[in-house]
Amino acid sequence: MQAIVLEELNQKLAVKQVEIPAIADNEVLVNIKYAALNHRDVWIQKGQYGGIVLPIILGADGSGIVTKVGANVSADWIGKEVVINPSMNWGNNPRVQAKDYVILGTPHDGTFAEYVKVAAKLLHLKPSHLSFEQAAAFPLAGLTSFRATMKRAAAKAGENVLITGIGGGVALFCVQFAVAAGCNVYVTSGDDEKIAKAIALGAKGGVNYKNQNWDKELKAMSGGFEAIVDSSGGDTFAKLVDLAKPAGRIAMYGATLGVFNSGVPAKIFWKQLDILGSTMGNDEEFAEMLAFINENKIVPVVDEVFELAHAQTAIEKMSSGKQFGKIVLRID
Ligand SMILES: NC(=O)c1ccc[n+]([C@@H]2O[C@H](COP(=O)([O-])OP(=O)(O)OC[C@H]3O[C@@H](n4cnc5c(N)ncnc54)[C@H](OP(=O)(O)O)[C@@H]3O)[C@@H](O)[C@H]2O)c1
Structure with a gap:
């Protein structure tokens, strides 16, 4: 599959060919349609972020379609249009994240790829009033x-x-x-x-x-x-x-x-x-945010959509602060 793989710090973002990830029993494979950038991706590229592991596929935000499920996951998910909660391992305390809390896209491979594997519990149905492009824009920032x-x-x-x-x-x-x-x-x-x-x-x-x-x-x-x-x-x-x-x-x-x-x-x-x-949010807050977006028909502001191959131009725009709203990558 095609993916943006950061192999060393300060490297320009470029498309590489990598293997489609294998999934564990509690995981699913999502065919990503659109991904979105966050300032975090800039910090990681520059080496100014904690816990960087290289090589890494960047990207915390994505929308797409579930194509494969692990043995412990309901097959009903296959074919569903989804968004991914990028908050991994929040833990049991709603007030604060656990020690092993991480965000999708470092140290685990993220969404700037044709496929991403995630735990099934991170899946949520895409709001029906949003396109895949708009839906990719809200998970982390929202x-x-x-x-x-x-x-x-x-x-x-x-x-x-x-x-x-x-x-x-x-x-x-x-x-x-x-x-x-x-x-x-x-x-x-x-x-x-x-x-x-x-x-x-x-x-x-x-x-x-x-x-x-x-x-x-x-x-x-x-x-x-x-x-x-x-x-x-x-x-x-x-x-x-x-x-x-x-x-x-x-x-x-x-x-x-x-x-x-x-x-x-x-x-x-x-x-x-x-x-x-305040940092990110717990699993209940993600579900509450999604309900709030659905109820109020909130539509994320998308500044510009770039092809995956132009991810470097996209991240330079984010770094320069010229955008108003989210910068999105088209992957499909
Ligand atoms: N704790 C968390 O969970 C969490 C999650 C996401 C992001 N963050 C952090 O929050 C910050 C924003 O992230 P983002 O992804 O939204 O980044 P972003 O889209 O790149 O936005 C950064 C914004 O900072 C504003 N800014 C620059 N100089 C400023 C100043 N002097 N006073 C007030 N605002 C100024 C700019 O606003 P204008 O263009 O309007 O001037 C700019 O658009 C980053 O530092 C990021 O690491 C934290």
Whole structure:
């Protein structure tokens, strides 16, 4: 089969011929139609991610059709249109993942291939209102957003919710989920056009974080926030503490800008803020997210679709941050 195999770090992504994987008794083989990129694939290619094992077939997100099942798996799955939950081995504690938790696509071969093998318990039926292309776009980013926005930050109807760095694949789902939940959503971005697109998706307003006084502009526009979902970290964090209303919740799932160098801890305790770390999500949250997507007929925003052979161009676009929404690979 054809697959994007990373054999060494910093290697350009190229299609290689490899064997179709053999499945174990509790596994299935999925013929992948579309896969989607995540920033994680960029980090892995650059060697800036934990637990890298080479060679590896990249890719956490995929949609396709089940073609083969193991001895312990119901044959009813064969021919089903599916999406894959990339969260492997979450474990029994819904609050936090187990020690052997991993995400599909490192250290186990992922979805940038004609076929992927996964445990049958990771399979879910593709939402019928989505094409394979749209369905490939939501598993990892959607799950991360759902837990961070709806569970950890617990955004509720009528509340002011801030989502930072809206061009990101995860951030855009945060907007879609919070809008569907009836929140007053505001965004930040380094690109005014992306802010306009977020408003078209239902956000109430947004500011460009390249403006020196972006936080003050946002405060004037919104009056402050009950819930904030952030992936920037760095010096943005101190401003988010200021933007949070008393008793506000700040959920964080990324750290694009790195470590905190500023901020006044007293503001966190005096305002009774909740600072909530969030990573991926558990199996129940994946199923809940899927139900939420089906119920609200949420359609992921796909920035661009590339042929598998052009995966390097696709990952360069993600690395440059020019996208609005998910970058998808056509594999079928
Ligand atoms: N913990 C988890 O489970 C989890 C899961 C997925 C991703 N992540 C992490 O979350 C981050 C985003 O991932 P992704 O896949 O959504 O990446 P992505 O699609 O490449 O998005 C990255 C986004 O970061 C935003 N950004 C850049 N500089 C910023 C700044 N100064 N202030 C605010 N935002 C800024 C940009 O938004 P604009 O284009 O709007 O400027 C950019 O689109 C990555 O660090 C990733 O590793 C964590």
